[in-house]
Amino acid sequence: MNIKPRFIALLMALAVLVGAAGSYIGIEYFANNEGEQSQSEQLANAGKNAENFGSLTEEEQKKFIEDMTGNGDLEKVAQAYNVIKENYVEEVDKKQLVEGAIQGMLDTLEDPYSVYMDQETMKQFNQSIESSFEGIGAEVSMVNDKVTIVAPIKGSPAEKAGLKPNDQILKVDGESVEGLDLYEAVLKIRGEKGTEVTLQVDRPGVSDPLNIEIVRDDIPLETVYTDTKEVDGKKVGVIEITSFSEKTSDEFHKALQKLESDGMEGLVIDVRGNPGGLFTDVQEILKEFITDEKPIVQVEDRKGEKSKYFSERTEKKEYPITVLMDEGSASASEILAATMNEAGGYDLVGTKSFGKGTVQQAIPMGDGSTIKLTLFKWLTPDGNWIHEKGIEPTVKVKQPAYFYTNPVEIEDSLKRNDNSDKIKNVQEMLKGLGYDPGRTDGYYSKETEAAVEAFQSDSGLEATGQVDEKTGGKLEEKIVEEVRDEENDRQMEKALEILFE
Structure with a gap:
């Protein structure tokens, strides 16, 4: 495996990535496909309501809450708020009570992908995105209340230092991350190029924690790499996708056209260690290969109603294709793998994927804070939900x-x-x-x-x-x-x- 410099999307590229299997900030969204309008309206209305609420008078806010709930449930919350504010033994921060209530509601969902970012966390997060593209280069998620590596970016400091999928981060520079939310932990791990961070990690199958020293570096932005091989005198193209960002599908189309014009007779698509990314970009890539006989992907809402997304292609490619995946392939990578197999009939080679089958949307709350909420499940073309199960390869191959x-x-x-x-x-x-x-x-x-x-x-x-x-x-x-x-x-x-x- 030739480790070249690899890159990742703008919003992911700055250290620990809070990404597809973890928490992209407002970049997992849906294309304007037919039948999707009601989902788009849900997102727009949620953000609009949140932004407008803060500008209402106290009386208007009270009426808004009554109209939204209709059963007085929030009166209990208001009562608890007032009891604590007026009677607790020490002076309390009213804002902190509200923030805690929001965090508590999200905690009850027991969904690691639905999280709350308060004003300060969002401010720091946005500043780190705007100020540099530096860090360790790893995708993280919260799994069983542990900050967990989904995948290190290929060629990144994290990969070179030996971080692996499913490593659980216990300490950052000797300080425990227990009790921190995902974004608080991420901000501790981020840092400037050339600085060093030591992560203590718990690795499955290893009895003692490991201390891994990582020198932060630039995390550049390319996501598609091409190569050619020869098999029995036949020319084979290899396209590696390291993540799905805003420009990935365009990069992929150009790479594929170049390989096809050069006489490619077979293709390998490599999404090993790819933590996912934009729903729209993986759709556009799949439209190159999948015909209109089956959906590319299905999306299911809370009512069980499904929206199906189709390609307009009527014929398959003339050349054979295989897909490479592993335990670091998550989210959009799993959509690609599942669809290529179920709708395209192509083989999947490698090991079982990560298992992330939900879609999130970041909803601004109007005061600089954000709720990132799981809104939908995505299903394979045959209607399978791979969440926490992963996708099994059709040809299982482990590395040495x-x-x-x-x-x-x-x-x-x-x-x-x-x-x-x-x-x-x-x-x-x-x-x-x-x-x-x-x-x-x-x-x-x-x-x-x-x-x-x-x-x-x-x-x-x-x-x-x-x-x-x-x-x-x-x-x-x-x-x-x-x-x-x-x-x-x-x-x-x-x-x-x-x-x-």
Whole structure:
């Protein structure tokens, strides 16, 4: 896998991305397709009502609430507000009570994608978007009240440092993020180019937390990359999509036209590690391939009413296509994968996707604060909802085991007869580099010691047979080189192999 500089959309590009599987700020929306007017009106009316409410008199606000509820439910909220404001043992901030009430309502939804951003958080967030395109480059979401990595952007500082999908962030520079909402945590992780941040993460399958040091950098803006391969004398195009932003579909169309004009005989679309993005852009890309026989995607509202979105294409492409995906493919990437399979009949190669099947809209509250609310489910062409399930590949292929190894954290040197997950990790690295450790169960055997000695000798290190900090660092360096070598990309190899079967 050749790691080139990759880029991501403007609103996502500034550090930790609060994105498709996490929280895009007002950029997940619907195109003006036929049958969508009622959904657009819902969004417009919600924002209009919120903005207008603050300008009403107290009497008008009271009547508005009565008209909206009709059953006096909010009277209980008002009563609680007054009881606390007038009687609590200490003076209370009235604004804080209101903010807490809004946050509390959203918390009861138990939906990590529906969140509230108060004025200060929105101000900081917008300033960080407007001021720079710098950060670590990772997509995050709130999963089970934990700030969780959906996917690091390919080529980003986060990927280079070893962050992986499903890593849960515990601390930022030694400070716990427990109890913070997603945006508060994001603002702690963001920072200027060249500055360093240390994230303590809990990784599935690893017993002890990992400390990952990341140097923040520019996160540029391209989202589409092309390459060509040759399979049995046939020319194959590869288009990699790193996210779905405002210009992605245009970039994709140009790339596809160029490959087709150059005589491409097969195509691989790669959305591995793509955290998603704009609903409209993935639709436009799918219209290149999917005929009008099935919907591209379906959207279901709270009443169970479905809107279907169709392509106008009447014929499929003449060349074969495969799609590459993995556990970092989320949201719009999953729409692409599901549709290419169910409506196009194309194979999906890789591992199961993330599983995000809802659509959010950011609704301004009129005072600088914003509620981002889940309004719809999206369904596959066959009507399946993949939320929290993901999409299974039609051809399951995992990368070599060393692709999934972790950074080597050494406090005390690892040596003969020790037994730990860290040693198991080192053994997988050694095996991947061609040094036989004898076993990969975490026991530091005589064979493992010999493998370490051989690696140390070949790497110009003192051959002690023990894994110290220098040896661990050199192991990581060599593993990164292997992962970046596209000859080791089994998933791409399989996607190319099955094209012409």
